[in-house]
Amino acid sequence: MTWSPALRRSFSHPWVLGTLGILTVFLVWLIVTSSGTVDKLFLPSPGTVWEAGTNQFRGGILVNDAVASIRRVFLGFILSAGLALPIGIAMGTNRLICRFLEPLMALIRYMPAPAFIPLLIIYFGLEELPKVMLIFIGTFFFNTLMIMDSVKFVPHELVETALTLGGRGLPILTRVVAPYIAPQVLDTYRINMASAWNLVIVAELVAANEGLGKRISLAQRFLRTDEIFVGLIVIGLIGLMIDLGFRFLMRRACSWAN
Amino acid sequence: MHLQVSQVSKTFGEGRDSKLVLDDINFELVSGQFMALVGSSGSGKSTVMRLIAGLDRPSSGTIQLDGQPVRRPGSDRGMVFQKYSLYPWLTAAENVAFGMSLQGRPKPEIRERTAYFLDVVGLAEAGRRLPRELSGGMQQRVAIARALATEPKVLLLDEPFGALDLQIRESMQEFLHDLWRRTGLTALLITHDIEEALLLSGTVHIMAPRPGRIVHTVDVQLDRSDLRHLRVSQPFLEMREELASCLRGLDGALL
Numbered sequence: 001m002t003w004s005p006a007l008r009r010s011f012s013h014p015w016v017l018g019t020l021g022i023l024t025v026f027l028v029w030l031i032v033t034s035s036g037t038v039d040k041l042f043l044p045s046p047g048t049v050w051e052a053g054t055n056q057f058r059g060g061i062l063v064n065d066a067v068a069s070i071r072r073v074f075l076g077f078i079l080s081a082g083l084a085l086p087i088g089i090a091m092g093t094n095r096l097i098c099r100f101l102e103p104l105m106a107l108i109r110y111m112p113a114p115a116f117i118p119l120l121i122i123y124f125g126l127e128e129l130p131k132v133m134l135i136f137i138g139t140f141f142f143n144t145l146m147i148m149d150s151v152k153f154v155p156h157e158l159v160e161t162a163l164t165l166g167g168r169g170l171p172i173l174t175r176v177v178a179p180y181i182a183p184q185v186l187d188t189y190r191i192n193m194a195s196a197w198n199l200v201i202v203a204e205l206v207a208a209n210e211g212l213g214k215r216i217s218l219a220q221r222f223l224r225t226d227e228i229f230v231g232l233i234v235i236g237l238i239g240l241m242i243d244l245g246f247r248f249l250m251r252r253a254c255s256w257a258n
Numbered sequence: 259m260h261l262q263v264s265q266v267s268k269t270f271g272e273g274r275d276s277k278l279v280l281d282d283i284n285f286e287l288v289s290g291q292f293m294a295l296v297g298s299s300g301s302g303k304s305t306v307m308r309l310i311a312g313l314d315r316p317s318s319g320t321i322q323l324d325g326q327p328v329r330r331p332g333s334d335r336g337m338v339f340q341k342y343s344l345y346p347w348l349t350a351a352e353n354v355a356f357g358m359s360l361q362g363r364p365k366p367e368i369r370e371r372t373a374y375f376l377d378v379v380g381l382a383e384a385g386r387r388l389p390r391e392l393s394g395g396m397q398q399r400v401a402i403a404r405a406l407a408t409e410p411k412v413l414l415l416d417e418p419f420g421a422l423d424l425q426i427r428e429s430m431q432e433f434l435h436d437l438w439r440r441t442g443l444t445a446l447l448i449t450h451d452i453e454e455a456l457l458l459s460g461t462v463h464i465m466a467p468r469p470g471r472i473v474h475t476v477d478v479q480l481d482r483s484d485l486r487h488l489r490v491s492q493p494f495l496e497m498r499e500e501l502a503s504c505l506r507g508l509d510g511a512l513l
C-alpha cells in the first residue's frame with residue numbers, strides 16, 4: 001500500500017494522531033462492553049455512561065457539581081499563584097530571603113497535601129475554607145520554588161544591559177525580569193493547576209455536600225459505576241480545557257518565546 | 259569627555275583562592291578617540307570593561323569619568339556585549355527605545371530618536387521585527403543603536419563582532435568605522451583580532467594574561483579613507499605582523 005501525500009500530510013497534523021489515540025481506546029471500550037464478556041456493573045457501556053451524564057446534566061446536578069469544584073480550585077489557586085509570584089521573585093532576586101525561606105519550603109513541599117486534610121477540618125470545619133486551603137497548601141510551595149528558579153535563570157547580560165542603559169532596581173524588575181519569566185510562570189501555573197485539580201477531588205471525597213469528587217464517592221456507595229465514569233470524564237475534560245487555556249494564553253502573550 | 263584609568267588592579271576571590279586578574283592598568287581616553295584592547299583569552303579585557311561600566315569595582319586604583327569616580331553603572335557609559343543582549347520580547351525599535359524610556363525621556367522624543375538611530379545603523383526598515391527575526395549582524399547593530407540612543411559619553415564594545423562570521427564581520431567593521439566618522443563617538447573596543455583593532459583604532463593596547471596587564475601600546479596612524487584598500491596595504495600588513503609577533507612572544511613566554 002502506498003501512502004498518498006495528502007494522507008501523510010493530514011497525519012502529520014499534531015492533533016490527528018492524538019484524536020486517533022482517544023478514539024482507539026473508545027472503540028476498545030465499545031467492543032468489550034457490547035461483547036458482554038465483562039460484567040456491566042464493573043464496566044458500563046458508553047451508552048449507559050452517556051445516559052447517566054445527560055440525566056445529571058438535565059437535573060442540573062452536573063453543572064452544580066462542576067461549578068462547586070471549579071470555584072474551589074480557582075479560589076485556592078488564585079490565592080496560591082498570587083502569593084507565590086512576589087515571594088518567588090523576592091527569593092530569586094535576594095540571596096538572604098532565599099536562604100531564609102528555601103529550606104523551609106523545600107521541607108513542606110515534601111509533606112503530602114492530603115495529609116493536611118484532618119488538620120484543616122479540625123481548624124476550619126467542613127465548609128469551603130478547608131478545601132480552598134488544601135489547594136493553597138498543595139500548590140503554593142511548588143509555585144513559589146518554580147518561580148524562584150525561573151528568576152535565577154534570567155540571563156545576566158539582560159540585567160546588566162539594563163543597568164548600563166541607566167536602569168535601576170524596580171524598573172529592571174518590571175521591565176526585564178517580569179517579561180522574561182512570564183512564559184515560565186504561565187507554564188508553572190499550568191503544571192501546578194493539574195495538582196490543584198487532583199486535590200479538590202481528594203478533598204471532596206473526604207467531606208463535601210457537592211462537587212465532582214463528592215458525586216463520585218456517592219456513586220460508589222450505590223455501585224453506580226456509570227456515574228463514576230461520568231465524573232471521571234468530566235473532570236478530565238475540564239482539566240484539559242484549563243490546560244489548553246493556559247497554552248493559548250502563553251501563545252498569545254509570549255509569542256516571542258516559541 | 260575624559261576617562262582616566264589609574265593603577266587599577268582587580269583580585270577575584272579571597273585568601274588562598276584569590277586570583278590577581280588585573281595588575282596596574284593605566285590609560286586614558288578622550289573625546290572622539292577610538293581605542294582598542296587586544297589580548298589573548300583570559301588576559302582580563304572584559305574585566306577592564308566591566309570595571310569601567312561600573313558592573314564590578316576595582317580592588318585598588320581609580321576610574322574617573324570627567325573627574326568623577328565611577329561607582330555604579332550608568333547610561334553615560336554605554337555597553338555592547340559579545341553575546342546578543344537584545345530583549346527577545348521587544349521589537350528592534352522597542353529595543354532601541356528601551357534605554358531612553360528607562361532614562362525617562364518624553365515619548366515624542368523617544369519616537370523621534372528611535373527612528374533616527376535605527377536609520378543611523380541602517381535598519382530603518384527592520385524596526386518592527388523581533389530579535390529572532392534578525393541576523394546576528396543586524397542584532398549587534400540594534401544593540402549599538404540602543405546604546406548610542408542614550409547618549410553615552412563613551413561606548414564600550416566587548417568583542418561586539420566576535421560571534422559573527424568573517425564576511426559579516428568585515429562589513430560590520432566598515433559600518434563601525436563609518437559610524438565613528440559620522441557621529442564622532444568615543445569608543446573602547448575589545449577584540450581578539452589585531453586586524454580589527456588596527457583598522458578602527460587610533461591607539462591599541464596589547465594585554466598579557468596572568469596577571470592581566472598592558473604590555474605594549476601603539477599609536478596607529480594610517481590613512482583610513484578606504485578600509486578595503488587599507489586591509490591589504492603594505493604599512494598595515496607590516497604593523498599587523500609586528501603586533502602578531504608581539505602577541506606570539508607573549509604566548510611563547512607562557513609555555
Ligand SMILES: Nc1ncnc2c1ncn2[C@@H]1O[C@H](COP(=O)(O)OP(=O)(O)OP(=O)(O)O)[C@@H](O)[C@H]1O
Pocket residue numbers: 270271279297298299300301302303304305306470
Ligand atoms: N567573577 C569572576 N570570578 C572569578 N574569576 C573571574 C571572574 N571574572 C573573570 N575572572 C577571571 O579573570 C580572568 C580574566 O577574565 P576576562 O573575562 O576579563 O578575560 P578576557 O580577556 O575578556 O577573556 P576572553 O577573551 O576569553 O573574553 C579569567 O581568568 C577569568 O577566569
Ligand SMILES: [Mg+2]
Pocket residue numbers: 303304305416
Ligand atoms: Mg572577554
